[in-house]
Amino acid sequence: xxxxxxxxxxxxxxxxxxxxxxxxxxxxxxxxxxxxxxxxxxxxxxxxxxxxxxxxxxxxxxxxxxxxxxxxxxxxxxxxxxxxxxxxxxxxxxxxxxxxxxxxxxxxxxxxxxxxxxxxxxxxxxxxxxxxxxxxxxxxxxxxxxxxxxxxxxxxxxxxxxxxxxxxxxxxxxxxxxxxxxxxxxxxxxxxxxxxxxxxxxxxxxxxxxxxxxxxxxxxxxxxxxxxxxxxxxxxxxxxxxxxxxxxxxxxxxxxxxxxxxxxxxxxxx
Numbered sequence: 001x002x003x004x005x006x007x008x009x010x011x012x013x014x015x016x017x018x019x020x021x022x023x024x025x026x027x028x029x030x031x032x033x034x035x036x037x038x039x040x041x042x043x044x045x046x047x048x049x050x051x052x053x054x055x056x057x058x059x060x061x062x063x064x065x066x067x068x069x070x071x072x073x074x075x076x077x078x079x080x081x082x083x084x085x086x087x088x089x090x091x092x093x094x095x096x097x098x099x100x101x102x103x104x105x106x107x108x109x110x111x112x113x114x115x116x117x118x119x120x121x122x123x124x125x126x127x128x129x130x131x132x133x134x135x136x137x138x139x140x141x142x143x144x145x146x147x148x149x150x151x152x153x154x155x156x157x158x159x160x161x162x163x164x165x166x167x168x169x170x171x172x173x174x175x176x177x178x179x180x181x182x183x184x185x186x187x188x189x190x191x192x193x194x195x196x197x198x199x200x201x202x203x204x205x206x207x208x209x210x211x212x213x214x215x216x217x218x219x220x221x222x223x224x225x226x227x228x229x230x231x232x233x234x235x236x237x238x239x240x241x242x243x244x245x246x247x248x249x250x251x252x253x254x255x256x257x258x259x260x261x262x263x264x265x266x267x268x269x270x
Contacts, residue, residue, distance in 0.1 A: 009037035009046065023049060105236055106165045110157035110172050113230040114138045116240045117153055120249055126151060150219060151253060152177040158227070170231040176249075177212070177223030178256035182264050185218040209259055222260045224252065
């Protein structure tokens with residue numbers, strides 16, 4: 001029976017010691033790939049489980065685990081000083097990738113957030129009928145085929161830089177509107193224009209509900225301005241918390257629908 005023991009590197013830290021028989025069983029079951037980094041006493045550098053052929057016995061503390069980043073593949077050919085410099089270079093590359101990924105996330109999170117909004121809204125029975133962007137503001141418009149009600153969303157990234165996002169979070173301005181046709185559109189629109197002239201309609205601040213209309217389609221829209229942290233919905237690995245996003249969108253649309261129907265009584269009730 002073999003008495004050899006090995007250390008393996010599954011993550012960033014060495015793991016072990018492991019008896020050779022136990023590792024062989026894990027290899028046979030497919031729990032470990034043959035290219036898993038491995039080390040045993042007597043070896044000058046890390047090898048792999050599939051390539052090991054040297055003899056060994058006890059299991060003292062192993063050297064530092066090899067850098068497993070895909071972007072770093074440094075093979076040491078020199079002495080201890082050279083190995084230290086190569087290892088240090090590996091940490092610089094790893095840190096560079098971390099900063100690069102943070103920069104990409106800060107600049108693209110608004111687009112991913114909008115995509116998640118579209119996914120959630122479509123899953124709730126609405127059809128995407130318009131989508132455009134000017135590079136800073138992203139617009140999406142939806143229509144529920146069942147009752148012809150419409151939802152509009154405008155997303156604007158407020159902290160696209162790494163520094164600002166670290167201080168404030170990945171903030172986005174989200175303007176969400178809900179619209180339905182009204183029978184007496186001309187009368188309602190005249191009243192709205194009067195309110196605008198009198199200054200009764202407040203400037204758009206977070207939580208303020210404002211009203212607008214589309215004369216061509218005879219839709220009246222109510223909308224609200226909010227500021228959300230896109231990082232609450234989009235993880236750094238680009239995972240999406242659809243449950244939280246859906247709940248927040250549902251709550252916002254519910255309030256807008258209730259406000260519109262309570263004030264204007266559109267001719268179609270869902």
